Structures are given as C-alpha cells and as structure tokens.
Amino acid sequence: xxxxxxSPRHEVTEMGQEVTLRCKPISxxxxxxxxxxxxxxxxxLLIYFNNNVPIDDSGMPEDRFSAKMPNASFSTLKxxxxxxxxxxxYFCASAGQGNSPLHFGNGTRLTVT
Amino acid sequence: xxxxxxxxxxxxxxxxxxxxxxxxYTATGYPSLFxxxxxxxxxxxxxxxxxxxxxxxxNKGFEAxxxxxxxxFHLEKxxxxxxxxxxYFCALSDTGGxxxxxxxxxxxxxxxx
Numbered sequence: 001x002x003x004x005x006x007s008p009r010h011e012v013t014e015m016g017q018e019v020t021l022r023c024k025p026i027s028x029x030x031x032x033x034x035x036x037x038x039x040x041x042x043x044x045l046l047i048y049f050n051n052n053v054p055i056d057d058s059g060m061p062e063d064r065f066s067a068k069m070p071n072a073s074f075s076t077l078k079x080x081x082x083x084x085x086x087x088x089x090y091f092c093a094s095a096g097q098g099n100s101p102l103h104f105g106n107g108t109r110l111t112v113t
Numbered sequence: 114x115x116x117x118x119x120x121x122x123x124x125x126x127x128x129x130x131x132x133x134x135x136x137x138y139t140a141t142g143y144p145s146l147f148x149x150x151x152x153x154x155x156x157x158x159x160x161x162x163x164x165x166x167x168x169x170x171x172n173k174g175f176e177a178x179x180x181x182x183x184x185x186f187h188l189e190k191x192x193x194x195x196x197x198x199x200x201y202f203c204a205l206s207d208t209g210g211x212x213x214x215x216x217x218x219x220x221x222x223x224x225x226x
Contacts, residue, residue, distance in 0.1 A: 031211050042219060093156075
C-alpha cells in the first residue's frame with residue numbers, strides 16, 4: 001500500500017501564475033478530500049468527492065480555485081491566478097466505504113511570491 | 114454546525130510525564146471521534162478512534178474515551194517520550210456521511226529529555 005501520493009512536495013511560484021496540485025488516492029478508496037493548512041486558520045476542508053463526483057465545494061475560498069477528479073485514481077486542485085495569501089500546505093486525503101478513517105498524503109507546500 | 118475545540122498549545126513536558134490534551138465537541142448526531150497526529154513535514158496519521166459512547170480508543174500507549182455526557186474525547190498517555198513530540202488533532206466525523214472530518218485547531222506537544 002503506497003498510501004496517498006501528492007505531487008509536487010514543494011511548489012514556489014509567482015503571483016498570477018497558475019498552480020496545479022496532484023493527488024493519487026489509495027486504490028479502492030471512493031472518497032477524496034482536499035484540505036488546506038495554515039497557521040492562522042488551521043485545517044480547512046476545501047472540497048470532497050465521492051465516487052469521483054464533487055459532493056461539497058463550499059470550502060473553496062474563491063472562484064480562482066477549482067478541483068477535478070476525472071477518474072478514481074487521480075485528482076487535481078488548480079489555482080488560477082495564484083496570490084500570496086494562497087501560500088499554505090495543501091493535503092489530499094482518501095477514505096474507503098463505511099466508517100473508515102481518512103488517510104492523508106504528505107502534502108504540497110505552496111509558496112506564492 | 115458541528116465543531117471541535119481543543120486546548121491551546123504548546124504543551125511542554127519532560128520525558129516520562131503524564132499527558133492530557135483536552136478535546137470537546139458539538140454535534141447534532143452521534144459522530145465517530147478521532148485523534149490524528151502530525152509529525153514535522155508529514156501528513157496527518159490516524160492515532161486512535163472511537164465510534165460510540167463509552168468506547169475507548171487506544172494505540173501506542175495513547176488512550177481516549179468517548180464521553181457523550183460531557184461531549185469530550187480527551188487524549189491521555191501515562192509516560193511520554195521525546196518521539197511523541199508532534200501536533201495532535203481531535204476530529205469528529207460529519208454525520209452526513211462520506212467520512213468527512215471536522216478538525217480541531219491542533220495542539221503542539223514538545224517533550225524534552
């Protein structure tokens with residue numbers, strides 16, 4: 001079991017650029033979550049999918065943020081255009097059926113200058 | 114809505130000291146409760162969980178009991194080690210399904226030799 005795989009681990013970009021974060025969930029898991037972690041706001045749930053369908057995106061901060069899950073083994077979180085206040089660690093997590101716990105990836109640390 | 118409140122950190126202890134990290138929750142239904150741990154540079158890992166009232170979750174010497182009457186899920190360990198230094202998150206599962214978790218703000222623990 002390779003766990004949840006996120007890429008890249010670190011991303012440094014300039015304000016205004018497009019950023020794409022990637023996630024491969026654990027095989028067989030049918031729920032996928034994107035969280036953002038900052039010192040000021042802690043862990044915030046941005047969006048989650050079930051069986052590749054977005055269920056709740058109310059946590060997405062602005063229209064600059066979008067997420068897709070084209071198949072059961074891949075998801076992306078895109079920020080366009082990026083701003084310095086988007087700097088944070090972004091985590092992807094997946095879970096199986098029933099009352100199963102979330103498994104987190106190691107995160108992508110995004111720095112927007 | 115559902116929420117989790119944790120004691121503020123940092124908590125600083127000497128090795129072999131007793132640890133308590135308080136966690137209380139607000140929920141409309143009967144959620145499952147979790148403790149996750151985050152080591153530096155890593156994602157969150159499940160430490161223990163409890164799915165119903167009076168259940169005790171335990172792992173690696175850590176324990177927490179689901180107390181419905183006090184809406185609490187305090188984390189305890191009888192003798193901490195330097196390697197326990199990390200950030201600890203209390204969480205509850207959203208009763209709407211999909212294994213969505215609502216996290217507390219996290220409590221940083223520092224253990225000194």
